[in-house]
Amino acid sequence: GAGVSQSPRYKVAKRGQDVALRCDPISGHVSLFWYQQALGQGPEFLTYFQNEAQLDKSGLPSDRFFAERPEGSVSTLKIQRTQQEDSAVYLCASNRMSWDRGPIMNTEAFFGQGTRLTVV
Amino acid sequence: AQSVSQHNHHVILSEAASLELGCNYSYGGTVNLFWYVQYPGQHLQLLLKYFSGDPLVKGIKGFEAEFIKSKFSFNLRKPSVQWSDTAEYFCAVNAREGRRALTFGSGTRLQVQP
Numbered sequence: 001g002a003g004v005s006q007s008p009r010y011k012v013a014k015r016g017q018d019v020a021l022r023c024d025p026i027s028g029h030v031s032l033f034w035y036q037q038a039l040g041q042g043p044e045f046l047t048y049f050q051n052e053a054q055l056d057k058s059g060l061p062s063d064r065f066f067a068e069r070p071e072g073s074v075s076t077l078k079i080q081r082t083q084q085e086d087s088a089v090y091l092c093a094s095n096r097m098s099w100d101r102g103p104i105m106n107t108e109a110f111f112g113q114g115t116r117l118t119v120v
Numbered sequence: 121a122q123s124v125s126q127h128n129h130h131v132i133l134s135e136a137a138s139l140e141l142g143c144n145y146s147y148g149g150t151v152n153l154f155w156y157v158q159y160p161g162q163h164l165q166l167l168l169k170y171f172s173g174d175p176l177v178k179g180i181k182g183f184e185a186e187f188i189k190s191k192f193s194f195n196l197r198k199p200s201v202q203w204s205d206t207a208e209y210f211c212a213v214n215a216r217e218g219r220r221a222l223t224f225g226s227g228t229r230l231q232v233q234p
Contacts, residue, residue, distance in 0.1 A: 004163075033221060042124075042210050042224030043164075056219065091164070095220075108154070109222065111164040 002026075004112035006092050012118045013082045021077045021115045025094030032075050033109060034067055035091040043091050049075060050098045082119045089114040122147040124211055126225035133201050134233050141196040141228050143211035150216040153194040155185055156224075159207045167209070170194065181205070206232045 005024040013019050025032050031050055035043035036059075045059040051072035060067070064082075069075040079086055093109040127142045145151065155167040168179025175187040185196045194211060208229050212222040 031220070035222075035224075040226070042126075042212075042226045043222070045221040045223070048219075048221055056221065059221070093164075093222075108166050108169055110166075111156075113163040 004092055004094050004110050006090075006112035006115050008115060009113065010116050010118075012120060015083060015119055016081050017119075018078065018080045019082055019117065021079075021090050021117070023075045023077070023092030023094075023112060025073065025075070025092065026096070026110055027073075029094035029096050029110075030098045031095040031109070032069055033093040033095075034075070034077050035093065036061075037089040037091055037114070039088070046077070046090075079117075082117075084119050087117055087119045089116045122151070122213055122215065122223040124213055124223055124225035126209075126211055126228050128228045129226070130229045130231070132231045132233065135203055136200050137232075139196070139198040139201050139205075139230070141209055141211075141230070143194045143196065143225060145192050145194065145211075145213045145223075147192075147213065147215065151213045152216060153185070153187055154212040154214075154222065155179065155183070155194075155196050156210045156212060157207045158210065158227075164210070167196070201230075201232050203232050203234045206230060 007022045034046040037043040047067045048056040049069040064080045066078045091114045092112045095109045097107045123146050125144045153170040156164045157167045170177045170187045178184045183198050208227045210227045211225040214220050214222045
């Protein structure tokens with residue numbers, strides 16, 4: 001597609017419910033990132049995929065957060081047993097290069113519109 | 121670890137006023153620098169980027185930014201703002217090598233009054 005697509009745009013979950021957020025990156029983009037943006041803050045890194053491999057999950061706040069990208073394209077971020085502090089906008093970004101390339105291969109990331117998750 | 125500071129949280133300007141938004145970063149290695157803009161209800165869009173070369177970079181919509189390595193700064197400027205520039209602006213950095221995830225500042229909300 002023309003851009004990064006995320007669904008749903010809005011999600012309201014009851015505390016304790018599991019949710020799944022979907023990201024369709026730009027076709028052919030190797031790198032995929034998930035970010036969490038709390039109200040009034042900048043996005044914060046959650047996890048990174050290079051094709052289907054999850055190379056960095058250091059930003060995931062707890063083991064309730066799980067992400068996958070099984071075929072190297074669409075990615076799903078799953079949050080189990082949601083809690084109120086999980087309320088945020090979840091952003092997906094893709095980049096045509098992988099991050100283990102050399103410095104001449106610096107390219108920009110393109111962001112989706114995000115999924116606004118509200119846990120009540 | 122990288123960190124980014126944006127000192128202005130909320131800026132209110134009249135149309136035609138000049139704009140400068142501050143951005144400072146801390147990181148021991150070489151970085152790429154970005155400014156992203158988020159218009160109300162829209163996704164983050166790249167305004168401009170600096171990878172190497174001329175430290176004065178020009179972006180879309182008349183924006184420019186200057187990388188001053190000695191000051192670890194990458195301030196965003198526009199000589200004359202328009203009402204349509206009302207948005208949230210985020211400065212971001214990533215490492216030139218290795219981990220490429222962006223580190224963002226907390227953002228500056230710009231409100232331009234007609």
